[in-house]
Amino acid sequence: MSKGTVGGGGTTMLRRINVASVLDAVRRSAPAPLRVAELVERTGLARPTVAQAVDELLDAGWLQQHGPDSADRSLGRPAIRVSLRGRAAPVLGLDVGPHRVTVGVSDLAGRKLSLVRRSGPGWTAQELLGVIGEVITEALAEAEVPAEDVAAVVAASPGIVDEHTGRVQLVPSVPGWSAIDLIKHVRGLLDCPVMLDNDANLAALAIAAARGGTGTLLAVQWGERLGAGIVIDGRLHRGTGAAGEIGFIATGPDDVINPEDSRGPLERAVGSEAIAALGRQAALDHPESRLAELGGDQLDTADVFAAAAERDPVAQAVVQQVARAFARALAPSILVLDPTAVVIGGGVARAGAVLLDAISDQLRLLTLNHPKLELSALAEDAVVTGAMRMALDEVWQRKLPTPAMTSTT
Amino acid sequence: MSKGTVGGGGTTMLRRINVASVLDAVRRSAPAPLRVAELVERTGLARPTVAQAVDELLDAGWLQQHGPDSADRSLGRPAIRVSLRGRAAPVLGLDVGPHRVTVGVSDLAGRKLSLVRRSGPGWTAQELLGVIGEVITEALAEAEVPAEDVAAVVAASPGIVDEHTGRVQLVPSVPGWSAIDLIKHVRGLLDCPVMLDNDANLAALAIAAARGGTGTLLAVQWGERLGAGIVIDGRLHRGTGAAGEIGFIATGPDDVINPEDSRGPLERAVGSEAIAALGRQAALDHPESRLAELGGDQLDTADVFAAAAERDPVAQAVVQQVARAFARALAPSILVLDPTAVVIGGGVARAGAVLLDAISDQLRLLTLNHPKLELSALAEDAVVTGAMRMALDEVWQRKLPTPAMTSTT
DNA sequence: AGTATTTACGAACGCTCGCTATCTATACTG
DNA sequence: CAGTATAGATAGCGAGCGTTCGTAAATACT
Numbered sequence: 068m069s070k071g072t073v074g075g076g077g078t079t080m081l082r083r084i085n086v087a088s089v090l091d092a093v094r095r096s097a098p099a100p101l102r103v104a105e106l107v108e109r110t111g112l113a114r115p116t117v118a119q120a121v122d123e124l125l126d127a128g129w130l131q132q133h134g135p136d137s138a139d140r141s142l143g144r145p146a147i148r149v150s151l152r153g154r155a156a157p158v159l160g161l162d163v164g165p166h167r168v169t170v171g172v173s174d175l176a177g178r179k180l181s182l183v184r185r186s187g188p189g190w191t192a193q194e195l196l197g198v199i200g201e202v203i204t205e206a207l208a209e210a211e212v213p214a215e216d217v218a219a220v221v222a223a224s225p226g227i228v229d230e231h232t233g234r235v236q237l238v239p240s241v242p243g244w245s246a247i248d249l250i251k252h253v254r255g256l257l258d259c260p261v262m263l264d265n266d267a268n269l270a271a272l273a274i275a276a277a278r279g280g281t282g283t284l285l286a287v288q289w290g291e292r293l294g295a296g297i298v299i300d301g302r303l304h305r306g307t308g309a310a311g312e313i314g315f316i317a318t319g320p321d322d323v324i325n326p327e328d329s330r331g332p333l334e335r336a337v338g339s340e341a342i343a344a345l346g347r348q349a350a351l352d353h354p355e356s357r358l359a360e361l362g363g364d365q366l367d368t369a370d371v372f373a374a375a376a377e378r379d380p381v382a383q384a385v386v387q388q389v390a391r392a393f394a395r396a397l398a399p400s401i402l403v404l405d406p407t408a409v410v411i412g413g414g415v416a417r418a419g420a421v422l423l424d425a426i427s428d429q430l431r432l433l434t435l436n437h438p439k440l441e442l443s444a445l446a447e448d449a450v451v452t453g454a455m456r457m458a459l460d461e462v463w464q465r466k467l468p469t470p471a472m473t474s475t476t
Numbered sequence: 477m478s479k480g481t482v483g484g485g486g487t488t489m490l491r492r493i494n495v496a497s498v499l500d501a502v503r504r505s506a507p508a509p510l511r512v513a514e515l516v517e518r519t520g521l522a523r524p525t526v527a528q529a530v531d532e533l534l535d536a537g538w539l540q541q542h543g544p545d546s547a548d549r550s551l552g553r554p555a556i557r558v559s560l561r562g563r564a565a566p567v568l569g570l571d572v573g574p575h576r577v578t579v580g581v582s583d584l585a586g587r588k589l590s591l592v593r594r595s596g597p598g599w600t601a602q603e604l605l606g607v608i609g610e611v612i613t614e615a616l617a618e619a620e621v622p623a624e625d626v627a628a629v630v631a632a633s634p635g636i637v638d639e640h641t642g643r644v645q646l647v648p649s650v651p652g653w654s655a656i657d658l659i660k661h662v663r664g665l666l667d668c669p670v671m672l673d674n675d676a677n678l679a680a681l682a683i684a685a686a687r688g689g690t691g692t693l694l695a696v697q698w699g700e701r702l703g704a705g706i707v708i709d710g711r712l713h714r715g716t717g718a719a720g721e722i723g724f725i726a727t728g729p730d731d732v733i734n735p736e737d738s739r740g741p742l743e744r745a746v747g748s749e750a751i752a753a754l755g756r757q758a759a760l761d762h763p764e765s766r767l768a769e770l771g772g773d774q775l776d777t778a779d780v781f782a783a784a785a786e787r788d789p790v791a792q793a794v795v796q797q798v799a800r801a802f803a804r805a806l807a808p809s810i811l812v813l814d815p816t817a818v819v820i821g822g823g824v825a826r827a828g829a830v831l832l833d834a835i836s837d838q839l840r841l842l843t844l845n846h847p848k849l850e851l852s853a854l855a856e857d858a859v860v861t862g863a864m865r866m867a868l869d870e871v872w873q874r875k876l877p878t879p880a881m882t883s884t885t
Numbered sequence: 886a887g888t889a890t891t892t893a894c895g896a897a898c899g900c901t902c903g904c905t906a907t908c909t910a911t912a913c914t915g
Numbered sequence: 916c917a918g919t920a921t922a923g924a925t926a927g928c929g930a931g932c933g934t935t936c937g938t939a940a941a942t943a944c945t
Contacts, residue, residue, distance in 0.1 A: 076520065077932050078902045081490045085903080104922075111485070113904050118923075143921025144911040227844070283715050285812075295812065299713065306692050306814025309845045316808045320729065323841040396808060399725045403694075403704065403809040405715025432732040435636070436718045486903055487930045494932085513893075522933045527894075552892025553940040 085112055087467045089120040090129060093151050094463070097176035100133045100150035121149055128155045151176045156218035156462050157210065159257070160454030162266065163199060163222060163249065165189055169448075170202045172210040173455040175462070180210035182451065196252050203256060217257045219458040219465075222249060223266040223450045225292065227309045260461060267311055268303055269453030271296020274410050274443055276456050282407030285400070286443070287313065290414035293334045297404065303457075314338075316396040333396050337389050339368045339414050345385045346371035356381035372418035386418075386425055394429030401434045412443030494521055496876045498529040499538060502560055503872070506585035509542045509559035530558055537564045560585045565627035565871050566619065568666070569863030571675065572608060572631060572658065574598055578857075579611045581619040582864040584871070589619035591860065605661050612665060626666045628867040628874075631658060632675040632859045634701065636718045669870065676720055677712055678862030680705025683819050683852055685865050691816030694809070695852070696722065697859075699823035702743045706813065712866075723747075725805040742805050746798050748777040748823055754794045755780035765790035781827035795827075795834055803838030810843045821852030 092109045093101055101109075106117045124130040131152040153174025162169040166189055172180040183206040190198060207214055224246045246263050253261045271286035275298035278284065284298040293314035297304040304310055315324050315331030322332040335341060347366045350359035357379035362370035374382030401409065415422070419442065427440050443449055501518045502510055510518075515526045533539040540561035562583025571578040575598055581589040592615040599607060616623055633655045655672050662670045680695035684707035687693065693707040702723035706713040713719055724733055724740030731741040744750060756775045759768035766788035771779035783791030810818065824831070828851065836849045852858055 078487065078490065078900085078930095079932095081487065081931090082902060102922085114922095115905090115924085116903055119903090141921080142913060142919080144913095144923075146922060283713070283719075297812070299708070304692075304708065304813075307816055307845050307847075308814065310692075310812060310814035312811050312814070312844055313808070315811055315844055317804065317842055320804075324844065395726065395729075399722070399805060399808040400812040402721050402724055403706070403719060404713075404812065405717065405719035405721070407716055433726055435721055435724055435733065436716050438716075487901095487932085490902090491931060511893090523893090524895085524934090525932060528931090550892080551890075551942055553894075553942095555893060 085110075085116055086120040086123055088112065089117055090124055091467060093124075093130060093149065094176070097151045098153075098178060100148035102146040102148050104146060125149070128152060153178055153180075154212065154216070156466070157212045157216055158455055158458035158462060159203065159206070159217050159220045160269075160451045160456075160458060161199065161203075161220065161222035161253070162269075162450040162454060163195070163224060165195075168195070168198050168202050169451045170199075170206040171448075171451040171455050172206050172212055173459065175459065177456070177459060179452075179455075180212065181206045182448070183209060192248070196248065199249070199252065200256060203253070214257055217259050219259055219461045220253055220257060220261045221269070221454040221458040221461070222246075222253065222261065222263050223269045223454050224249070224263055225266050225294075227312065228263050228265045229308050260465075262457070262461065264303075264454075264457060265294065265296070265311070266450045267294030268296040268305070269457060270412055270443070270445075270449035271298050271311075271453065272303055272456050273445055273449045273453030274298075274412065275301065276453075277445060278408065278410075283404055285404060285406040285409045285438070287397075287409065287411045288413040288449075289337075289339075289411055289416060291334075291339050292330070293338055297406075313397065313400070318392055318396055333392070337393050337396075342368045342371055342385070342389055342415070345388065346374075346382070349381050349385050353381045358382040358385075368415065369417065372421050375421045376419070383421075386421055390422060390425030391429050394426050394433060398430060398433035401430065401438060405436055406438045408439040408441060410441045410443050412445065412449050416442050416446075494519075494525055495529040495532055497521065498526055499533055500876060502533075502539060502558065503585070506560045507562075507587060509557035511555040511557050513555060534558070537561060562587055562589075563621065563625070565875070566621045566625055567864055567867035567871060568612065568615070568626050568629045569678075569860045569865075569867060570608065570612075570629065570631035570662070571678075571859040571863060572604065572633060574604075577604070577607050577611050578860045579608075579615040580857075580860040580864050581615050581621055582868065584868065586865070586868060588861075588864075589621065590615045591857070592618060601657070605657065608658070608661065609665060612662075623666055626668050628668055628870045629662055629666060629670045630678070630863040630867040630870070631655075631662065631670065631672050632678045632863050633658070633672055634675050634703075636721065637672050637674045638717050669874075671866070671870065673712075673863075673866060674703065674705070674720070675859045676703030677705040677714070678866060679821055679852070679854075679858035680707050680720075680862065681712055681865050682854055682858045682862030683707075683821065684710065685862075686854060687817065687819075692813055694813060694815040694818045694847070696806075696818065696820045697822040698746075698748075698820055698825060700743075700748050701739070702747055706815075722806065722809070727801055727805055742801070746802050746805075751777045751780055751794070751798055751824070754797065755783075755791070758790050758794050762790045767791040767794075777824065778826065781830055784830045785828070792830075795830055799831060799834030800838050803835050803842060807839060807842035810839065810847060814845055815847045817848040817850060819850045819852050821854065821858050825851050825855075 088110050089106055092106055103114065103117055103121060107114050110117060121130060125132060129152060130149045133148040133150060153176045156175050157180065158173055160171040160173065167184065167186045169182070169184045171182045174180055183202050185198060185202050187198065228246065250261050250263060267288045270288050271284060274286045275284045281300045285295055286298070287295045295311040295313045297311055314334035316333045317323065318332050318336045324331060343366060346358060346362060350356065350362055350366055353359060357377055358371065358374040358381045361374050371382050371385055375386040411423070423440055423442060430440065431437055445452055497519050498515055501515055512523065512526055512530060516523050519526060530539060534541060538561060539558045542557040542559060562585045565584050566589065567582050569580040569582065576593065576595045578591070578593045580591045583589055592611050594607060594611050596607065637655065659670050659672060676697045679697050680693060683695045684693045690709045694704055695707065696704045704720040704722045706720055723743035725742045726732065727741050727745045733740060752775060755767060755771060759765065759771055759775055762768060766786055767780065767783040767790045770783050780791050780794055784795040832849055832851060839849065840846055854861055
């Protein structure tokens, strides 16, 4: 019964294609309302066709009608304008960490309706599920979205996520944590598709969407842990499921991966804990340095970068060492992927230009096409934003009958 | 005048979609001929629609009609069967190296019609153009394809190729060689689109096509030079144009890329020349070894692997060293890409299991998901095959109006 | 050898849809 | 208050697909 090739059919298929084409055109210009004439121009369809499609979409609740714009003082009869009715299918993004739960609600147009964050001092797995439920209801209330309207949920989880089964390897930090339980729990609260993905992947998706356009993006999440997501022309690259695990890159000439350890060599070498440790050691060796002054005994990763920004040579040496190790580890992948840009997010990204310049200098020696090196502008919201983004993509893919639309906006 | 979104139109558009759908169904089952009833089943269209489309495609020369199969002893009136008329748009693949020119002609169904190879002791750029012309006409004659029928040409060139302009950086080996001249020259001989791409990319495309299906493939070409191509779900990944340049991966802790040098650190460390040099040195150090016996003074890369296969410890040590350096250089990229398979082709691939096992052992220590590690079955034909494949893809993309077809065969 | 059966091709009819052209409605301008 | 420009609504036409029926060609049975 499996039809091999979709793509043809009767005239009703054609109709659906055209309706989808109109809807897609509206989506592209969201949140700006569009006049029918503009839709005619953008879709290349005839006016009656577009009008009929718009009627249909209005009835189905996908579009909403606007009154004539008071600012639009043009000649002639004022045009009816339509725009995406975002609340037709709101989506939910989850970012679940051991100490923090973030939930975001977005409408179809990608407008953020609400964002609720709750921090705690480390929950148990059971408590965490409870907290997640609370935060979800809170976020939905704030967005004024009934639970039954939610069209898709994407949750972010650290570790390596099997895209379909939702199984997670290498789960850290929360004992007894199971993403399968999470999925079940959420599906119990909200009757809609629930998906799970790696947090670095989702952050990459968000950053790619913010940058827009095509090309290859390597988005590094750099905190205590180290991961990366790859987005190629808007699509996430997953490999067999574990793509982007840069934390496990070997650094020393004799490093190997220890399957028992949930952290990889590069994480141990340049993760935020390692940076702080290097800083503390340097402060001990050079008690006269600005670094030692700043940090004292409770020296933090941020202190290292602050001291380096003040041109303390001791701190600068630490940053140099970290940048060198990072660049050497990443350079092979940059040569292979040849990305348009490399974006660094996560806690360490707060270091700013000090670190970025040091890495950039190193990469210049080790790569052919030097990609743009940037800091993530999304800061700590990257993962939730990406989760919402992915949920949106899922909804659109499910709702739009036409598989591929040309992306020439 | 630029219409933003294609995808809708009148009924003629629908017709074109359906015709394309039928053509695509025939293509999928090539070279097996299909009955109309089978096409009806596979496309999901009604019989008259399919029949009309088939008529149209027969008139246009895309399909050819078969007599009833004598082996098909079924009841009832024998069905007319149609199959792809490969000669409707034959394509040409070129593999141009300093010492060897290979030209392949393929029909639309991917059947190899001819393959002509000519070797020489190093031509000048001018001579090379002449040789290329000769080999092309020879290959076309053998395939019985008139020059004016050729629908697309793809040429392989070493170095980094800008996909559109055809400009080449890092050209080695042939002084005065310009890929632009090549394109002009070929376009003079054959009036059709001529494209150029990196040889490693094309080899990767061929290997991916041979393996079939989806997933991520990292195809390494390992000879004197070292390059790789990445194919993700059938599509080549180019990055900004220089993806896959693994030859430039730094090996030593202080390696840097020298922009003046056309060869990169890894090439210098484990290219076939380097392997031979390591072998010669080992033979000098251990004149009693099997390696020294085999190779003598003119010791070759092949001798090293042969001696290692005979369990000569000296040669095995060399292989071990090479495998280690290669695996350490490639491991980061495998972690990032997480490919389904890594396939090694090129001259060094002739080493066989000795090298493969050594690399595999190393990679097991350095990666999370261990990809399948294989040798290319295509041997020296990989690049031409890939060139033909790419030319085919180009023709199909140009001819099929529908952008995306589901790939669930 | 003649008939029945099975399978496939071919043609006519009706339906839906989109495009062109025309007409009506609305608001601003002089 | 008339004129004009823009937008929305409506009728007619053409094209394509799907359904249905009739016909052709081969095999199997009597």
